[in-house]
Amino acid sequence: MITISTPRQRLMTFRQKEKFQYMMLLIPGCILYGLFNFLPLIGTFFMSLISWPGIGPWEFVGTGNYEELLTNEVMRERLFKAFWQTLFFFGLCIGFFLMVGTVFSLLLSWNTVGKKYYKMVFFLPYPLAAIAIAFLGQLIVDVRGPLNQLLQFVGASEGPVLFLGDESTALPTIAAFYIWQKLGFVIMLILSAILGVRSDLLEAAVLDGANRWQCIRHVVLPVLTPAFILITILIMVDVFNNADLVLILMGPDAGPYYSTDVMGTFQYRTAFGSSGGSGAADLGMASAIGIVIALMILPGSIYLGLKNLRDR
Amino acid sequence: MKTLKQCLVAASVGLSVAVTSFSAAADVTLKLWTWREQEKPLWEEVSKRLEGVDIKVEVTDAQQYNSRLNVALQNGGPDLFQGRPGASFLDQYVKAGIVKPISESVDLSGLAQGVMNAGQASDGKTYGVPFAVQTIQILYNKKLFRELGIKEPTNQAEFTEAMKKLKAAGKVPLDIAGRAGWSLAMLNAALEAGFLGDDLDTIASRKDPFTSDKYVAMLEAFESWKPYINSAASGQDYGGMRVNVALGEAGMIIDGLWSTSQASTIRQTDPEAEIGLMPVPGPAGKVYAFADGAYLVNATSANVEAANKVLAYTASKEFGQLFADLVGELTTYKSGISYKSEYQQQAAEFIARNGQEYLTWKGPINVAYEEVVGPNFQEFIAGKISAKQLAQKIETGFKSKGL
Numbered sequence: 094m095i096t097i098s099t100p101r102q103r104l105m106t107f108r109q110k111e112k113f114q115y116m117m118l119l120i121p122g123c124i125l126y127g128l129f130n131f132l133p134l135i136g137t138f139f140m141s142l143i144s145w146p147g148i149g150p151w152e153f154v155g156t157g158n159y160e161e162l163l164t165n166e167v168m169r170e171r172l173f174k175a176f177w178q179t180l181f182f183f184g185l186c187i188g189f190f191l192m193v194g195t196v197f198s199l200l201l202s203w204n205t206v207g208k209k210y211y212k213m214v215f216f217l218p219y220p221l222a223a224i225a226i227a228f229l230g231q232l233i234v235d236v237r238g239p240l241n242q243l244l245q246f247v248g249a250s251e252g253p254v255l256f257l258g259d260e261s262t263a264l265p266t267i268a269a270f271y272i273w274q275k276l277g278f279v280i281m282l283i284l285s286a287i288l289g290v291r292s293d294l295l296e297a298a299v300l301d302g303a304n305r306w307q308c309i310r311h312v313v314l315p316v317l318t319p320a321f322i323l324i325t326i327l328i329m330v331d332v333f334n335n336a337d338l339v340l341i342l343m344g345p346d347a348g349p350y351y352s353t354d355v356m357g358t359f360q361y362r363t364a365f366g367s368s369g370g371s372g373a374a375d376l377g378m379a380s381a382i383g384i385v386i387a388l389m390i391l392p393g394s395i396y397l398g399l400k401n402l403r404d405r
Numbered sequence: 406m407k408t409l410k411q412c413l414v415a416a417s418v419g420l421s422v423a424v425t426s427f428s429a430a431a432d433v434t435l436k437l438w439t440w441r442e443q444e445k446p447l448w449e450e451v452s453k454r455l456e457g458v459d460i461k462v463e464v465t466d467a468q469q470y471n472s473r474l475n476v477a478l479q480n481g482g483p484d485l486f487q488g489r490p491g492a493s494f495l496d497q498y499v500k501a502g503i504v505k506p507i508s509e510s511v512d513l514s515g516l517a518q519g520v521m522n523a524g525q526a527s528d529g530k531t532y533g534v535p536f537a538v539q540t541i542q543i544l545y546n547k548k549l550f551r552e553l554g555i556k557e558p559t560n561q562a563e564f565t566e567a568m569k570k571l572k573a574a575g576k577v578p579l580d581i582a583g584r585a586g587w588s589l590a591m592l593n594a595a596l597e598a599g600f601l602g603d604d605l606d607t608i609a610s611r612k613d614p615f616t617s618d619k620y621v622a623m624l625e626a627f628e629s630w631k632p633y634i635n636s637a638a639s640g641q642d643y644g645g646m647r648v649n650v651a652l653g654e655a656g657m658i659i660d661g662l663w664s665t666s667q668a669s670t671i672r673q674t675d676p677e678a679e680i681g682l683m684p685v686p687g688p689a690g691k692v693y694a695f696a697d698g699a700y701l702v703n704a705t706s707a708n709v710e711a712a713n714k715v716l717a718y719t720a721s722k723e724f725g726q727l728f729a730d731l732v733g734e735l736t737t738y739k740s741g742i743s744y745k746s747e748y749q750q751q752a753a754e755f756i757a758r759n760g761q762e763y764l765t766w767k768g769p770i771n772v773a774y775e776e777v778v779g780p781n782f783q784e785f786i787a788g789k790i791s792a793k794q795l796a797q798k799i800e801t802g803f804k805s806k807g808l
Contacts, residue, residue, distance in 0.1 A: 148498065149502070165805070167802070257640050258638075258641065344586075346585065346586035350781070
């Protein structure tokens with residue numbers, strides 16, 4: 094008797110298995126993101142509906158915090174001032190990162206002499222704590238610091254330049270410290286993208302008579318777009334949410350006269366009061382500011398994220 | 406023999422257990438939070454003198470003290486803590502049930518009545534024992550004054566003359582730390598005491614606006630000092646200002662009595678620096694004085710009884726003397742305290758002779774004062790706004806805060 098064996102019914106098709114595997118790989122990331130990002134965001138939203146100094150009973154105020162933020166003359170003025178200054182800070186940093194960072198990355202991608210030492214020098218400030226960056230930066234730009242001595246020695250300035258004491262130079266100076274710290278990280282991201290460019294494409298371009306600039310313009314730069322978008326999103330989120338350098342150097346008052354006030358310091362000051370232990374603390378209002386910040390950066394992040402997906 | 410040995414072992418074990426448990430019962434460890442590093446030696450001494458308590462002091466950066474304290478108190482927190490002066494700080498802790506009105510075991514009769522509101526909430530009840538009377542005045546480099554033949558000025562004309570001489574000698578006559586808003590609020594409070602004195606009462610109580618002629622006149626007088634103020638005033642930090650007067654780079658600064666203590670930047674820069682104290686030489690000639698805060702007991706602590714014992718001790722004359730000797734500042738105990746340092750003696754004399762009750766900075770409107778005065782004063786010293794505009798901005802700022 095001949096028995097014909099039939100293939101066993103598979104539980105899942107290859108496609109289904111593939112999707113399942115993708116899903117399983119995504120789950121740990123989603124859980125971590127949900128726990129440490131999404132849930133606090135929801136919590137911040139609920140907190141923005143109360144008035145609470147950080148201790149004792151709280152009071153439900155509904156949309157009162159949002160109304161006050163947008164209708165109280167002082168709060169509204171501070172909000173918009175902080176927003177424009179944050180945008181200016183972000184513009185300075187991202188402009189420098191994308192232009193100078195790309196140039197340095199390209200130079201490092203070639204067989205430059207001593208390139209591994211350059212890499213180390215560029216990356217060195219990145220792991221340093223913000224307090225160390227602020228301290229070193231302040232030493233350099235101090236009224237009696239080496240930069241002022243140099244400027245006066247070469248005759249570029251008659252007296253000392255108040256880098257951190259003048260409203261027109263304080264924020265760009267802090268932006269320079271920030272750039273110094275993060276540039277190494279940006280270079281690493283761009284460099285890894287450059288190294289990911291397929292060498293056969295470059296060889297083909299060279300065989301077709303393309304010079305070095307044409308290779309960069311038509312082969313390398315298009316491949317770098319996802320890295321640029323990633324850097325833009327990361328820096329935007331960081332600049333809008335954090336203010337460690339301003340807080341260390343200028344305190345929550347963000348002086349001189351709020352000229353270094355960014356969204357992070359505005360939120361910190363609202364949450365915990367100003368320097369010297371005074372100032373009204375209101376965590377509810379600070380949460381409302383946090384939600385407003387999230388709403389401000391969300392459209393930009395979504396647009397850049399979608400553009401990135403579309404370009405792939 | 407074996408039984409005897411067993412008895413001895415049992416007895417020694419029993420004894421050691423008893424000793425351990427006795428010492429555990431005897432020494433209750435209390436945690437005390439402060440932003441004042443200079444109080445560490447004081448609390449070490451108090452731990453030795455007070456039987457049954459061992460006080461562990463935790464110092465937190467002054468700027469982050471309030472926020473860290475709030476977070477800590479949500480999860481138990483310290484048994485004792487230092488609070489900022491007055492109702493603007495205390496009310497939130499009263500509402501939260503963290504502090505309770507002071508128990509009858511604490512005798513406050515020995516303390517100066519003028520400082521009691523540092524420990525009182527807006528309900529008028531006393532919740533803490535006020536500590537450290539501070540004065541804000543001009544600190545000047547005595548050696549520099551002596552070398553340039555400058556006598557301590559007693560009026561505006563002499564003050565201007567002194568500044569001219571300092572400037573001619575290539576020194577900064579008056580160094581101001583304009584980077585931090587709070588230090589400018591402190592400076593403004595010193596000006597208010599020196600120029601307005603008791604006349605400030607009607608403005609601080611908001612009967613008269615900050616745009617009153619007398620207030621504007623005070624700011625205009627300060628404006629006339631600008632040629633003698635450090636050119637980098639708006640970028641100067643508080644530490645840098647104190648270093649300059651210690652080194653003799655600057656002749657004068659406007660600062661608190663705390664800067665004369667051994668733990669201060671001035672002493673750390675030059676332990677031998679000769680520093681003199683004088684009131685801001687305005688028409689009123691008063692010195693702004695206030696209590697730095699109040700010792701408070703955490704009512705939710707498991708060691709309330711022991712903490713109250715310590716609190717009662719802080720109101721005693723013995724503690725007042727210890728405070729004067731080991732912290733080097735003025736105690737809130739009103740009489741019978743001997744001050745060793747000349748700074749303490751001079752500041753005590755200022756208070757007795759021409760002390761200005763604190764009405765603005767550290768006073769009832771403290772919460773808004775630094776926030777309103779600080780940034781606007783920064784614009785003023787940078788020459789962006791005039792004295793009149795500054796007065797207007799202060800007035801508008803208080804109004805926007807419902808004051």
